[in-house]
Amino acid sequence: MSCVLACSDLDAGYSEGRPCVRGFDLELHEGEVLALLGPNGAGKTTILMTLAGLLPGLAGTVRIGGRGVKPGHARSASKAGLVLVPDDRALFTGLTVEDNLRLAVSSRRSWVAQRDIILGHFPRLAERMKVPAGALSGGEQQMLAIGRALVQHPKVLLIDELSMGLAPVIVERLLPIVRTVADTTGTAVILVEQHVQLALEIADTALVLRHGSNVLQGDAATLAASPELIENAYLGAHDTEDAEVAK
Structure with a gap:
């Protein structure tokens, strides 16, 4: 399997000279x-x-698919x-489930295929496509957040x-x-x-x-x-x- 993410001697934090994470190394494969x-x-x-x-990054390097970031x-x-699903899910709560997903699809022509794939993973969302994301349960919101990430083909x-x-x-x-x-x-x-x-x-x-x-x-x-x-x-x-x- 090929390496898709590589971190070398990464320092990370919120202010220069005061890293919260020091010397982080990682190789993640397909x-x-x-x-x-x-x-x-x-x-x-x-x-x-x-x-x-x-x-x-305060120090070190990050490469994704061999490409420096x-x-x-x-x-x-x-x-x-690379796609992040943050802990707050970062959904557009006033938009419907369908709209949240559509916004992440790069091509309109691929929407139907992408929708079917996501609903295959999360069939519950099929019943909630016209419901605002803010009205979903916590579990449904997490399904939507992950589904929105997946339609970007990370x-x-x-x-x-x-x-x-x-x-x-x-x-x-x-x-x-x-x-x-x-x-x-x-x-x-x-x-x-x-x-x-x-x-x-x-x-x-x-x-x-x-x-x-x-x-x-x-x-x-x-x-x-x-x-x-x-x-x-x-x-x-x-x-x-x-x-x-x-x-």
Whole structure:
């Protein structure tokens, strides 16, 4: 599988000289799902926003599909094939479900095909196409946010806190769809998620951040079978020199 996202020695944060994330390295391959884990304030959202060009990289490089992305320029990241689903979903709440989806489709001629693909993943939206996004349930809004991202045919899909405000049973239904999308389209996914075990069930690899540093990384199934490794990483009991686990 080809590498679609590469970060090298990336520093990220909100002010020059004061990075929240330091020396972040990552290679993400086609169809790979990475669970990006860690306690609140670890720097997970900061990384996603930096990759998406919504924050300037303070140091290091980001390449998408082998193409260098201009730091701090969302258009550069988007043109290279990266799409972010933020934790607030960023929907146009006064527009209908259909209008939210249509706005993300690059060609009017492809609308019907794209609609059918999205409704195949999220059949509930078929009943809600004429409903304003602001009138949807939380789960329906997340379906719409992910669907709107998918019609852009991302090479890399970033999903920040998919489970925000959702009941666990809804999260259990949505996460397997992320896995299916990665498998069927080759889209690489970075998933920030607080439901650790649910995320590990659908991920290929996982990485734990703490205080802006990578303290644990490895095969998702291996980490799921050793929850004490995750717990130690969250609590700071894991030595950062042993950040790689057996794959």
